[in-house]
Amino acid sequence: GQTIGIIGGGQLGRMMALAAKEAGFRVAVLDPAMDSPCGQVADIRIVAAYDDQQALAELAEASDVITYEFENIDYEGLKKVMDYAYVPQGAELIRITQDRRIEKMELEKAGVPVAPFVIIESVEDLEEQVGKIGYPSILKTARGGYDGKGQVKLTSPEDLSEAAELIRNTPCVLEKVIPFTKEISTIIHRNAAGECHILPIAENIHVNHILHQSIVPARVTHTIEKKAEQAAKQIAEHLSLVGTLAVEMFVIEDDLIINELAPRPHNSGHYSIEACNVSQFHQHIRAVCGWPLRKPILWESSIMVNLLGQHVAPAANQLTKHPEWSLHLYGKKEAKHDRKMGHITVMTDDLERTLFELEETGIWS
Ligand code: ATP
Numbered sequence: 001g002q003t004i005g006i007i008g009g010g011q012l013g014r015m016m017a018l019a020a021k022e023a024g025f026r027v028a029v030l031d032p033a034m035d036s037p038c039g040q041v042a043d044i045r046i047v048a049a050y051d052d053q054q055a056l057a058e059l060a061e062a063s064d065v066i067t068y069e070f071e072n073i074d075y076e077g078l079k080k081v082m083d084y085a086y087v088p089q090g091a092e093l094i095r096i097t098q099d100r101r102i103e104k105m106e107l108e109k110a111g112v113p114v115a116p117f118v119i120i121e122s123v124e125d126l127e128e129q130v131g132k133i134g135y136p137s138i139l140k141t142a143r144g145g146y147d148g149k150g151q152v153k154l155t156s157p158e159d160l161s162e163a164a165e166l167i168r169n170t171p172c173v174l175e176k177v178i179p180f181t182k183e184i185s186t187i188i189h190r191n192a193a194g195e196c197h198i199l200p201i202a203e204n205i206h207v208n209h210i211l212h213q214s215i216v217p218a219r220v221t222h223t224i225e226k227k228a229e230q231a232a233k234q235i236a237e238h239l240s241l242v243g244t245l246a247v248e249m250f251v252i253e254d255d256l257i258i259n260e261l262a263p264r265p266h267n268s269g270h271y272s273i274e275a276c277n278v279s280q281f282h283q284h285i286r287a288v289c290g291w292p293l294r295k296p297i298l299w300e301s302s303i304m305v306n307l308l309g310q311h312v313a314p315a316a317n318q319l320t321k322h323p324e325w326s327l328h329l330y331g332k333k334e335a336k337h338d339r340k341m342g343h344i345t346v347m348t349d350d351l352e353r354t355l356f357e358l359e360e361t362g363i364w365s
């Protein structure tokens with residue numbers, strides 16, 4: 001059989017690997033951790049840094065197709081791998097999405113709306129440019145941020161000194177705070193033949209900048225749904241996407257603003273494992289392997305709730321009471337506070353009632 005090589009061994013890699021194995025592939029994974037979530041289910045484990053050239057060569061040697069589970073892999077390293085291995089998603093997608101400056105410029109080129117922003121590369125830039133964006137605004141590091149890490153919110157000039165600290169270390173983007181009514185995400189898959197499908201749109205609730213809940217289908221108007229699908233398609237075509245792209249969006253009344261991209265399966269798409277005829281992971285494997293894609297169908301409305309370290313034990317205690325919960329654990333040993341340990345998906349014919357019942361458990365409060 002063929003082997004799929006995955007760069008990155010976290011939970012996304014693990015769920016990709018499980019889907020790949022169902023489709024009959026063998027899986028090789030590169031991750032620096034001895035006992036990574038993906039390493040536990042892979043056939044071949046290479047324990048080394050993501051930019052270790054020899055390890056990448058070893059992964060390429062073992063694999064027929066190479067994919068990645070996150071965007072912060074080494075761009076130059078990936079380009080070298082492409083000289084001797086098949087990486088259908090390419091390195092360009094990584095170059096663009098691992099740097100907010102480039103990502104925002106590409107979004108503008110794709111013709112979709114983004115929040116007003118300026119690139120800030122020095123403290124002088126900040127002093128000069130903050131007036132263009134005004135308050136409230138958010139300063140975000142250009143590279144490496146996730147779960148709101150590497151961000152400073154500016155509500156008045158008093159916050160400039162904290163912002164200056166962030167810029168001293170790394171280039172940033174300053175963007176206007178959007179008074180959104182909702183956050184949604186659109187996950188789009190595309191294969192090399194240009195076949196393209198979008199999963200049902202998720203409505204995302206964040207707590208402390210970490211995704212807490214995804215509600216599907218998103219409770220938005222038909223207009224927003226169509227605009228979101230159109231924007232995702234436009235971006236995918238502009239990037240000549242192969243694989244998976246998650247597009248995070250802000251809804252303001254009947255308009256959309258694109259927040260950011262992730263060139264991989266996304267936390268807000270986990271519901272598709274149970275609630276759709278094709279999961280985001282299966283579709284990803286199909287897309288990178290050049291298989292025809294499936295047209296997604298949502299079997300039932302669903303809610304995905306993340307289990308962070310502090311939620312695992314209380315959730316386990318309530319499992320007998322909730323046979324309707326699909327529980328996923330990622331095989332991480334230490335249940336550290338705020339660490340993503342797993343998630344629960346609940347399919348329901350009554351979203352509001354199920355949201356209320358989840359709240360009532362007290363697990364997430
Ligand atoms: P992720 O874990 O999704 O990669 P991240 O650290 O890359 O997160 P963003 O998605 O850019 O950060 O921002 C995190 C959250 O902060 C958003 O989901 C949104 O709730 C809020 N936020 C970010 N930018 C803005 C904005 N311009 N206006 C209003 N809220 C914003």
Ligand code: MG
Nearest residue numbers: 145146147260
């Ligand atoms: Mg991000």
Ligand code: MG
Nearest residue numbers: 147248259260
């Ligand atoms: Mg985000």
